[in-house]
Amino acid sequence: MDDISEMDEDQLLDYVIRLSIEDSCKELPSTKPTSNSGEDEPQGGVLPPGPPSPGDTHTLEELCECPAAFGELDAGGWLPLHRAAVQPVKQVLKLVLDASYELNLEEKTLEGETALTLAVQAGHVENVKILLERGASPHNTNDKNESPLLLAIRIGSYELVSVLIENKALVDQVCLRHWTAMHEAAKVGCSDIAVLLLRNGARITHLTGHGVMPIGIAAEFGQTDVLDLLIQKGGDVNAQSYNGESVLYDAAGSGNPDCIDLLLQSGADPDVPSMSRHLPIHRAAYLGHYLALELLIQVTSRQAIAACGQSPVHSAADGGHVECLRLLIESGFDVNAILE
Structure with a gap:
């Protein structure tokens, strides 16, 4: 394999980390590698001799002798720490963390993502564990006000949610439009995650900015299993949002007859107007x-x-x-x- 266009995703991620660091070192002549991968490459990088293999840490070990490079942003506004967080080889992340001792772990990309929020969105459980062990906050949100816990629920990862809760993530942390983890679980239909949140003290009565409880979100998105769980836990089937829309009204909007039937069987009133x-x-x-x-x-x-x-x-x-x-x-x- 002699061409970057032949790299798989893992190889390309390792390669991007190298380029990001080497671009900052500026110790070698500057050239711009070409790529047919469809992903943006950092500007002014130095093409290493031959493409790297997944998890190859030899070059990173050498570059660790140039710690200032790990504080430089690449052309995409990412630090090497951010690149390392989204690739799957945990040893790469450990090496970059060791070399990034002058930085705190809450440094953000230009798009407002931390290393932890990036690792969570990439679904890399081991990277998330490493970042938390090194002191990354499970509470700090990205610039969209999305917590790591909310992002883990969004991708439906029970394991990531468990790891974050074990590391003291706040189950009722308010994000977005007064949106909680339970609202997100209701939206995506993860009943097992909803059970886990409930076991760790999550409330089912928190209101969004529009006055909607998680039961209303489950109804709106037609998530019958979560809706059933919330009803069993005492959710109000006749709750109304600030504009008067009832849970049954939300379910009618989803068009899911199972949700509508469940609500009717549980005492929802079809005659409540908005x-x-x-x-x-x-x-x-x-x-x-x-x-x-x-x-x-x-x-x-x-x-x-x-x-x-x-x-x-x-x-x-x-x-x-x-x-x-x-x-x-x-x-x-x-x-x-x-x-x-």
């Missing part, structure tokens, strides 16, 4: 969720619909859903209903 005077049946009709609409037609009272001043026929017509219109008409809804 502040815009819409019921779950209106949302299902507008979005064209036929199976959800079938369920809601059976349980929504005509009095509640009349009080809203709008028939679901209007909603289905506005959304352009012919099959939902046909279902509503066949169920006895007035095709000539007047919008109030």
Whole structure:
């Protein structure tokens, strides 16, 4: 293998680390390697003789004698520490950490990511363990206000979540739009992670910036297993957000009939309107969720619909859903209903 374009992902990552460091040393003539890999290469790097193999640490060991290089950003705004965090060879990360003693582990890329948030997003459990052992904070967020724990849940890694919790990550840390780890678990549908969070004290009543609890997020994204878990743990099936949208309204938006049926069986009220005077049946009709609409037609009272001043026929017509219109008409809804 004599061409960088023939490298696999692991080899290329090791290669990028070398180039990032050697670019900073500026001890050798500067040339720009070419790549057909589709990934950006650092500018002004020095092409080592022959492509590296995965986990080859010999060059890094030599470069450790030039510690100032480990504090220099490459053309992508990353330190060698950041590059080392996202490659899979833990010995590479250890060598870079040893040589980066003048830095703290919370240094960020130009995009606002720390070495720990990068390692978590890359799914490298061993790198995450090493960074935590060396003193990286499990609480510090990236510039998007996303914690390492939230990012681990986003990629669905139970192992990473366990490691972070064992290292005292805060299970109720507020991120994003007042979003917690439990909200993220509800969104991605990781019921096993949700159980782990609950065992470690996570609350199910925390509100997002829009006033939505995790049960509402599970309903909105059609995550039946997490929804069932939260109901079993006492989640309020009739909770409403700040704009009056109920959990059942959120479920109607997802179109998942299993979520809707579960909520109805658990006591959710289909006649609760939002502040815009819409019921779950209106949302299902507008979005064209036929199976959800079938369920809601059976349980929504005509009095509640009349009080809203709008028939679901209007909603289905506005959304352009012919099959939902046909279902509503066949169920006895007035095709000539007047919008109030």
